[in-house]
Amino acid sequence: MKKYVIIVAGGKGLRMGKELPKQFLLLKDKPILMHTINRFIAYDPDISVILVLPEAHQPYWKELCRKYQFSLSYQLANGGETRFHSVQNGLKLVTQDGWVAVHDGVRPFVSQETISACFTEAAVSGAAIPILPVIETLRERIGDSSRTVNRDDYCTVQTPQVFHAELLKEAYRQPYVPIFTDDASVVENLGYPVSLIEGNKENIKITTPFDLQIGEILCKNVGS
Secondary structure (H helix, E strand, O other): OEEEEEEEOOOOOOOOOOOOOHHHOEEOOEEHHHHHHHHHHHHOOOOEEEEEEOHHHHHHHHHHHHHOOOOOOOEEEEOOOOHHHHHHHHHOOOOOOEEEEEEEOOOOOOOHHHHHHHHHHHHHHOEEEEEEEOOOOEEEEEOOEEEEEOHHHOEEEOOOEEEEHHHHHHHOOOOOOOOOOOHHHHHHOOOOOOEEEEOOOOOOOOOOHHHHHHHHHHHHHHOO
16 A cells, blocks of 8 residues: 655744754755655655645755755645644645655654554554653642652654554544644544554654754764
């Protein structure tokens, strides 16, 4: 069955403190977004890549592709008002039955093992997301006070989040509500369970200058 990946890259880079959107910042020898796309092509050269970018960013992206001789095949969709609406736009380009991964454009270090595990589990259960255990102590704030909570009850969530195409399309026909912070939350709102698989620690989301420094180190240690 057909595999797709919708790579959402609509960030404005506000937390990065730079005018240039974070997905276009250089990491080692090319923009972050190119590293991210390469990860999925390396996993499966036949995967259909759908890149979601704000219309205002698309001319600059095409200029970068020429500059860095980036010629990998992809389809381009327009970014929306929110991440939810951007994924909706990307889904319009999913024309065959199969499996759809949704991935953050600024997660350039997702491992082949994580991508494969998500698609494999989604083929069984219909919906799979990568997570990591919480290793630090957690406290819940309650008004002016707080309390420690059991960290074993929590996890952090990564991407790619992978779903059967028809399930994801049905989920994204729902009206948008603010609790939809990722694709799993949209699918769960239908009452559909989401399976959890172990992600990889290197799969960081680059949103701050510190993250970018970590990314440079990861490029040296795990490649790009």
